[in-house]
Structures are given as C-alpha cells and as structure tokens.
Amino acid sequence: QKEVEQNSGPLSVPEGAIASLNCTYSDRGSQSFFWYRQYSGKSPELIMSIYSNGDKEDGRFTAQLNKASQYVSLLIRDSQPSDSATYLCAVRPGGGNKLTFGTGTQLKVEL
Amino acid sequence: ETGVTQSPTHLIKTRGQQVTLRCSSQSGHNTVSWYQQALGQGPQFIFQYYREEENGRGNFPPRFSGLQFPNYSSELNVNALELDDSALYLCASSQGAGSSEAFFGQGTRLTVV
Numbered sequence: 001q002k003e004v005e006q007n008s009g010p011l012s013v014p015e016g017a018i019a020s021l022n023c024t025y026s027d028r029g030s031q032s033f034f035w036y037r038q039y040s041g042k043s044p045e046l047i048m049s050i051y052s053n054g055d056k057e058d059g060r061f062t063a064q065l066n067k068a069s070q071y072v073s074l075l076i077r078d079s080q081p082s083d084s085a086t087y088l089c090a091v092r093p094g095g096g097n098k099l100t101f102g103t104g105t106q107l108k109v110e111l
Numbered sequence: 112e113t114g115v116t117q118s119p120t121h122l123i124k125t126r127g128q129q130v131t132l133r134c135s136s137q138s139g140h141n142t143v144s145w146y147q148q149a150l151g152q153g154p155q156f157i158f159q160y161y162r163e164e165e166n167g168r169g170n171f172p173p174r175f176s177g178l179q180f181p182n183y184s185s186e187l188n189v190n191a192l193e194l195d196d197s198a199l200y201l202c203a204s205s206q207g208a209g210s211s212e213a214f215f216g217q218g219t220r221l222t223v224v
Contacts, residue, residue, distance in 0.1 A: 043218040097167040101153030
C-alpha cells in the first residue's frame with residue numbers, strides 16, 4: 001500500500017463546476033496535510049494546509065480532513081481554466097520532518 | 112513568489128560526474144529540505160537541514176549529500192551521477208523542522224547523459 005494515494009486522473013470538469021480531488025494516507029499518526037498545485041514544468045505551489053478534522057476554506061478552495069477515515073480532499077469551486085494543473089497531496093507524520101507526496105491528480109478545466 | 116531561490120535552473124551532466132545544486136531559503140526560515148521529482152511522480156524526500164545539521168534522510172544513497180550554511184542557505188551534492196538521477200530537484204524552505212508549511216523554490220532540472 002502506498003503511503004499517500006491519489007487518483008492520477010485526468011479529472012475533467014467544465015468551467016464553473018466544482019472539482020473534487022481526493023487523497024488517502026496510510027500513517028494514522030499523520031498530523032499535517034497539505035495541497036500543492038503544480039503547473040507543467042514548474043515547481044509545487046502551496047495552496048492549502050489543514051491540521052484538524054473538518055473543513056477549511058480559503059477563497060474558492062476548501063480542504064476537508066477526516067483522520068478516522070485517513071482521507072483528505074480538496075474542493076475547487078467555480079473552476080477556471082487557470083486551475084488546470086496537477087494537484088499534489090502531501091502528508092507529514094506526527095513529529096516528523098519530511099513530507100510524503102502522492103503522485104498527483106491532473107485536473108483539466110474545459111471551456 | 113515564495114522567496115526561495117535555486118540555482119542553476121537547468122543543468123546537463125555526464126554519467127559519473129558530480130554536481131552541486133544551491134538553494135537560498137525564504138527570509139526568516141531556518142529549515143531547508145531537498146526533494147527529487149521524477150517525471151510523472153510526486154516529490155521524494157532526500158534530506159532536511161535544520162540549523163546547519165542534517166535532520167532526517169530519505170531512502171537515498173550516501174552519494175547524495177548536503178550542507179547548510181549559517182545564513183540557512185543550502186547545497187545538495189550528488190557524486191557519481193547515474194542516468195536515473197535525471198529529475199527535477201526541489202528545495203523547500205520552512206520555519207522549524209516540524210509541522211510548519213514548506214515553500215518550494217523553482218527547482219533545478221538535472222539531465223544526466
């Protein structure tokens with residue numbers, strides 16, 4: 001079992017729709033969770049962090065965390081073509097120092 | 112713009128050579144982590160430096176080594192380059208070694224031929 005799993009996609013959504021990106025992780029001791037956006041040929045850009053169960057909203061982005069189910073998700077409302085990118089889920093274990101990444105989900109927002 | 116800068120941005124080396132990659136951390140950050148990202152994969156943790164000391168290492172051989180300087184900038188050195196070392200090398204800067212957010216530089220694209 002991979003430590004952090006994501007569906008590689010591509011996930012295609014029409015412009016203006018809600019994009020839902022999912023991630024599961026295997027280490028129950030994980031404490032910190034992050035979503036990064038990576039455009040082709042560029043480096044990852046941090047868009048959301050979440051540390052406790054529930055929802056965290058920032059503009060059009062909402063991160064959701066369920067530690068009991070070992071599941072974290074990212075919702076993007078009113079998707080725009082500029083949101084087309086690969087979204088990386090990253091997990092840091094409790095007391096740990098490294099980030100463990102999934103392979104990323106490619107999102108395509110179509111006009 | 113994260114304030115994390117890496118150099119060079121692109122590099123081509125021959126198998127067996129050695130390479131040094133550099134990273135300047137964001138102002139106020141004392142921790143630098145290095146990651147390797149192969150095409151189509153997520154970044155893989157190489158090691159972390161916190162206050163000039165190595166503070167954790169991933170599953171990479173000893174020919175991957177590093178340094179952190181008093182101004183918290185860092186170097187990644189790779190000896191005896193192999194074709195499989197071709198990847199995007201990413202430096203991430205953070206405040207503290209634990210749970211804080213990490214911000215990436217633009218990366219160095221290394222090609223080994």
